């Protein structure tokens with residue numbers, strides 16, 4: 001685009017290079033030799049569906065989470081659907097979940113014929129408010145589906161109490177939370193069945209769609225393995241109707257390579273989060289933002305780094321950062337209880353004030369492992385400008401040590 005057709009509002013204030021919200025190229029470059037060898041290996045065998053490579057990756061993910069079983073499938077969405085099917089959830093059944101999440105959390109419940117019952121979130125963590133869950137249990141409740149949103153585990157202890165009291169299974173939507181911990185345990189072993197996604201932008205992302213279920217329950221694992229292949233128990237004997245939802249061997253091969261780096265990448269995301277806090281302090285932004293609040297004894301995996309922008313300036317900040325070519329996004333602008341496709345559920349605006357407030361106030365900033373301090377400081381500087389914070393610190397004010405660390 002030539003400068004004379006560039007809209008005025010989009011003219012970058014400086015010649016600094018853009019900062020993407022996520023950049024997968026740099027990550028790929030660091031592992032490309034291994035990835036290509038793994039892909040080559042699969043192509044040599046010409047075995048693409050399930051097989052030993054997928055089974056090995058299932059064991060690796062199960063071992064990573066300390067779960068007994070891992071069951072690969074075609075996506076995180078399918079993992080949720082398969083989990084609900086394996087638990088026998090269907091028409092008339094209620095599943096309690098959050099409206100402040102990605103669409104698939106609730107659509108999976110709808111897809112099996114169940115009814116999503118929304119309850120509000122805890123504004124500090126954006127995760128399900130456990131007291132609201134307990135209050136929403138009815139005689140038709142069949143499961144609770146907490147989401148470990150943005151990579152921080154839901155407050156599980158009170159949810160376990162509710163689950164035990166009412167004899168309900170817990171399905172973890174851990175799509176954003178591989179590598180997150182709760183009291184020393186991994187996301188993936190905090191409920192009856194857990195669901196992971198390998199969508200490319202998740203912390204463990206494939207070269208396309210992919211998903212995984214983990215469980216300690218032998219019978220559920222067997223049923224999940226059957227449900228992902230049309231309910232086939234072998235030799236074209238179908239004892240129930242399932243899906244066609246497999247993890248393919250190419251994805252498993254690539255993901256196996258990436259899994260060996262996951263702990264390092266998660267640590268880098270956590271280091272970036274700490275550095276944001278330093279930079280926000282330095283730039284006088286701490287009074288203007290609410291930072292992600294890591295809960296005691298929780299390891300936040302930071303699939304997203306979402307700040308709350310105070311005093312109704314979120315959309316303005318979003319527009320200004322975008323104009324400066326600083327990647328940012330809103331997760332999620334419309335809570336699920338207000339989505340047109342769920343109008344039949346009968347929820348109105350105002351039903352879940354904390355979810356609605358979060359949808360209006362949060363802004364996701366770049367947090368990917370390879371971000372580095374130069375780009376990160378540019379994000380913070382642009383945000384300070386966007387919010388009209390004049391006391392923006394000069395670039396040289398940080399101690400040399402922390403600058404060099406990047």
Ligand SMILES: *Cc1c(COP(=O)(O)O)cnc(C)c1O
Nearest residue numbers: 075076077102104105175197199
């Ligand atoms: C990504 C995601 C899903 C769906 O995963 P796909 O692999 O894209 O189908 C479900 N729930 C949450 C919270 C997600 O972030």
